[in-house]
Amino acid sequence: MRDSLVAAAFELFLERGYEQTTVDDIVRTAGVGRRSFFRYFPSKEDVVFPDHEQSLADMTEFLAASADSDDPLVRVCEATRLVMRMYAANPTFSVQRYRLTREVTGLRTYELSVVWRYEKTLGDYLRTRYADRRDGTLRANVVAAAVVAAHNHTLRHWLRSGGEGDPLAEVDRALGFVRETLSPDAVPAGGGTAGEQEAEDVVVVITKRSTPMWRVVREVEASLGED
Amino acid sequence: MRDSLVAAAFELFLERGYEQTTVDDIVRTAGVGRRSFFRYFPSKEDVVFPDHEQSLADMTEFLAASADSDDPLVRVCEATRLVMRMYAANPTFSVQRYRLTREVTGLRTYELSVVWRYEKTLGDYLRTRYADRRDGTLRANVVAAAVVAAHNHTLRHWLRSGGEGDPLAEVDRALGFVRETLSPDAVPAGGGTAGEQEAEDVVVVITKRSTPMWRVVREVEASLGED
Numbered sequence: 379m380r381d382s383l384v385a386a387a388f389e390l391f392l393e394r395g396y397e398q399t400t401v402d403d404i405v406r407t408a409g410v411g412r413r414s415f416f417r418y419f420p421s422k423e424d425v426v427f428p429d430h431e432q433s434l435a436d437m438t439e440f441l442a443a444s445a446d447s448d449d450p451l452v453r454v455c456e457a458t459r460l461v462m463r464m465y466a467a468n469p470t471f472s473v474q475r476y477r478l479t480r481e482v483t484g485l486r487t488y489e490l491s492v493v494w495r496y497e498k499t500l501g502d503y504l505r506t507r508y509a510d511r512r513d514g515t516l517r518a519n520v521v522a523a524a525v526v527a528a529h530n531h532t533l534r535h536w537l538r539s540g541g542e543g544d545p546l547a548e549v550d551r552a553l554g555f556v557r558e559t560l561s562p563d564a565v566p567a568g569g570g571t572a573g574e575q576e577a578e579d580v581v582v583v584i585t586k587r588s589t590p591m592w593r594v595v596r597e598v599e600a601s602l603g604e605d
Numbered sequence: 606m607r608d609s610l611v612a613a614a615f616e617l618f619l620e621r622g623y624e625q626t627t628v629d630d631i632v633r634t635a636g637v638g639r640r641s642f643f644r645y646f647p648s649k650e651d652v653v654f655p656d657h658e659q660s661l662a663d664m665t666e667f668l669a670a671s672a673d674s675d676d677p678l679v680r681v682c683e684a685t686r687l688v689m690r691m692y693a694a695n696p697t698f699s700v701q702r703y704r705l706t707r708e709v710t711g712l713r714t715y716e717l718s719v720v721w722r723y724e725k726t727l728g729d730y731l732r733t734r735y736a737d738r739r740d741g742t743l744r745a746n747v748v749a750a751a752v753v754a755a756h757n758h759t760l761r762h763w764l765r766s767g768g769e770g771d772p773l774a775e776v777d778r779a780l781g782f783v784r785e786t787l788s789p790d791a792v793p794a795g796g797g798t799a800g801e802q803e804a805e806d807v808v809v810v811i812t813k814r815s816t817p818m819w820r821v822v823r824e825v826e827a828s829l830g831e832d
Contacts, residue, residue, distance in 0.1 A: 527747045
């Protein structure tokens, strides 16, 4: 029922335009009653984005299942990947909808509010995980925004290309860029004592310019020796 | 005329609520005709945000006046500061409006689309400045999103506190955090050979785990010795 309402709606949107299609037209084409429509969709706008509620619920559940040992940045990247998977599951539909949202201001605004909800979901999780850190809330908000921006960058590019190529590989690359750029301990806020961080086979040593050489060498040796 | 329309509108919004106030009510209170209202504001929503168009124009102009020698990240931080200055110029009005946008869904959506326009303005500038870089567009989008998130983090905090304290000092601190975290070359894309970067009095050395110790020490010595 739900799927046939979505199918009927898109058939009409493509045929005569979004604004020119009423909910009555949609239910008539789908062969159901008005009340059935509103049981599934609060408004005409919602039928354009039938999967976001489920996707947001999946994301929330995935983040809630996170273990304390999970790197929070890696976890939000994986959570964001779930959204791309939703788009990638149906390229034709995703591209059709993208074209529709470019034409109808109300749908673009709807989309902005959906993006904001994803960002907030990631931010809420990160705020909990970064609660003990200096500037934890600020860090959470900045990281969530950066991850969402990388996802949307890839998504937009893929949709504009007409849904060609592998958006999951592309989003992984973009999220990898964010992980590299935002490496959470690369530069400790306010400088401070020597720290070190691993990123695959890379060692990062941060030290004050005034640190004696023997201490720096000890830090580097300790880092390299950890294997 | 424009200012008195804004004043009349807010008087009524606070008195009887946003939804219950019509444009007719506003023009009657301001003592002007309907056409005067629509000369300044396309809709009732626009009178709630009377300064964003000017602020967006100021931001665009400020970025266009940028020299090639300006650090793009520093420039977008300064551009973002202009927005905070607009809010800080009238704390009472900013806080009143904030409370209004918490209550009225339509205004929150409007606000999201304004935020998106600021982010796009910063992103457009950064895309030009990063055009020659690997992943320049991605970098531009991620940096713009991070800067806007830091600004909004500070703004929200300030508005929730009722407009207490110095939001410009706070936004500078938050933007400083972004500059540290996003230091554009802190981790060269793809890892690779040893690099080094200065951030105030901090030295960052990045090296592959497999790099021989003597090479690491030479890099560290070279970095520390640059003073």
